[in-house]
Amino acid sequence: MSTGTLDRTAREAIDSACADVQHAGGADHVDGVSPGLVARPADIDQVSEVMRAASAHGLTVVPRGRGTKMSWGLPPLRTDVLLDVSALDKVLDHAAGDLIVAAQAGARLHDVQEVVGGQGQRLALDETVPGSSIGGMIATNTSGPRRMATGTARDLLIGITMVRADGVVAKAGGRVVKNVAGYDLGKLLIGSFGTLGVITDATFRLHPLSDAHRWVSVAVGDPDEAQRVTQALIHSQAVPAAVEVDWADGHGTVSVLLEGREEAVAGRARTVSELLGPEAAGSVDPPAGGATYPWDTAAQPDQRSTGLKLTFALSGLSAVLAAATETGVSLRGSAGTGVAYAGIEPGGTVEAVGAAVTSLRRACTQHGGSLVVVDAPADVKAGVDVWGAIPALDLMRRVKEQFDPDHRLAPGRFVGGI
């Protein structure tokens, strides 16, 4: 937990593996766990050397991109080396004609969008936490409203390079969208919270930026109405890019995003408005909150909310909204894909949060989904089941065992103590 865990030879080994090694500063902790050292490799070779040195000395390593989600998951059991990949920040290749982009793990999503946007393209992943890096986004599998049309990282990632716990550099996939040669290691790394390897670069398929977009929103008075409206939208011929719900105190708003060519979007917006009735209102601006989560992701540890991610079958929307109303929790998310988020303000008791988690989780699991406590104050994480029941946990442990037999990569941060 402290710098004391690193002996001198281990420290020297890391020092000689990487040009930039520092003592941990106040902001360098991983969910309250202070690292022994912060290594900031300049390139992939240094990442590999740091991992080899860590392997030789039995050191635990937690990767960090831009440090925007370090409190997500469970706190690691130990962090000897905080491996900061923010210096690996290049957009390596934007092949506009091939609709692909390759970027290093420390590159900010925002910067990647700037580059590809210059050619009328986008990486179809919403920036849900401002300032996120490509690597961090992959490791936590974040997604926003537009996942309805274009999917999530698992649908867009086509190639990846990782450094293993033993320092071996390996890649999978490539730079073509269509490729079934070999195992899709990218899928395993998405959402793995740094527990299988250090992501160093990633290649994605891109989409064209649309000429125009339009949001159409309508108020919904109860859970059944929210579900009715959502079902009408997803079964319509409007081809929504997103169907969002915002829910509080037993009522809310359902909003649909249409993207495409100017005239066509206007026409589709009219169709949707007719479907939703006279109360529907159009806007070019997204609903309040946009693609972000309904809690303050930048809060100081003592001000941190409990952030929840709920998933459910589309037909379970009304039941989940009803459970939210009963527990007094507000929800926001993709009604059109069955993914919603909730933020519970700090200040309540752990028991109260735990009761809400239990009730909401029951609604989600009854409808083919799950609930994960994405982030929470330390006492909540200690007092509630953060990840919930995980089927196939045994196979997951076996995967971990192969990639990181000594349990040195972000130990304890992931499901089942992985």
Next chain:
Amino acid sequence: MTSTTEVGTKDDVGTSPGTSPSVSAGISAVADVARRLLTADGVITERSRLRTYECDGLAHYRVIPALVVMPEDAAQLAAIVRACAEHQVPYVARGAGTGLSGGALPHAEGVLIVTSRMRTITDVRIEDQRAVVEPGVINLDVTRAATPGGYYYAPDPSSQQICSIGGNVAENSGGAHCLKYGFTTNHVLGADFVTTEGDIVPLGGTAPDSPGYDLLGAVVGSEGTLGIVTSVIVKLVRLPEQVRTILVGFESTDQAGAATSAMISAGILPAAVEMMDALAIEAAEAAVHCNYPHGAGAVLVIELDGAAIEVEQEYAEVERLCNENGAFEQRLATDPADRALIWKGRKSAFAAVGRISPDYIVQDGVIPRTALPEVLKAIADLSGDSGVRVANVFHAGDGNLHPLVLFDDSIEGAGEAAEEVSGAILDLCIEHGGSITGEHGVGMDKAKYMPRMYTDEDLDTMQLVRCAFDPQNISNPGKVFPTPRLCGEVPGRHKGAHPLAEAGIAEVF
């Protein structure tokens, strides 16, 4: 343990079940379990009947399995796998047997587990946009079941009338429309999965983003080497309001390629963009009289779908861009019968080549789309230099080439010459940063090419996954990877040249 040695050469018929007493004892033990659980006709041991299963869609690799079983449900299938695990008997899962890379090639000393009797569409839930199906269900039947509700199953390999969902999951099958809609992996949300120990575990689910590692993502496309799915939750997609299929004639593949690039640059993402060159058109005309534009050096089949008003606008742009790039004829079809007519030529292309050549190899490689003119030129040069004719059919939108390498096996050396050209085309794909397979899989056929695309370290890392799922190496052994990793073995540091690549090059195709 691998069957590579048994099938190293073309048309080499595998030997009878292994003579090793322990293997035979293992097979007998598994057969006993199967007989106890399955109906009599679900267990095949007679050599003449076993022979029916000696190959999949890639007929030049043949191995007769030691035992064929046809379970009717997940419990039976799991019990058979459990018996295999107990006796360390290798097993190979087979769906409809339409694969083109020998992925379902049997193991001479192993069990072939055929899922064709697990054919129930368990559930179609339009309100959830999901269907739950057994692995033996035919791809197109999922769409048929969903269509009354206004939905369909998007992945549409050319074999969709006969291929099974289980096989699609194993191969991560694509299809003409994956340019816009993605592959099997993008449409499979959950599965009941039989581990190599014979346990049934759920992976993923009805809702997206199941917590924990995305094991399902690793299983889809793993070609049956990690385990077998016994139930699959698939995503259903809303049938589009309008579909427009356009057949466009060009004088050359360069023009057709330029038109494709122009569409992509204009921000148009068609549902499909397919290209055929003159030789492929000739074959299709001979076979199905598809009446493609006369004298075309290349045709594009472009499909636009979505909201009618959006499609209308896209179409105007596509029409203009094709004209600007030298199109001399364009035909638009909107009703299903006319659209089917346009697709007929394209979908029959592989088989049609049989009309102009007694034998042919269907190759499957991928290049970055922008490298198309360069690679087509290089393929033409290869063809010119060797005298081996190559017909080109491909998914132009995503750079997935299907060169058809023509030969006459009755002429001595012709088969070898064709194989050489076919292999050289894969090298072209790798040189241009592409892949050795876009949708047909690695299977038995391309395992030896894997070291050309990936380093030893890459392959070793992939095999960590194999070791996690299948430490005994019994689930479809000998496929995908040229050299199995001994699980638990500590890999040494690899330096210098890749000996496997050299070995791969040296190996007889």
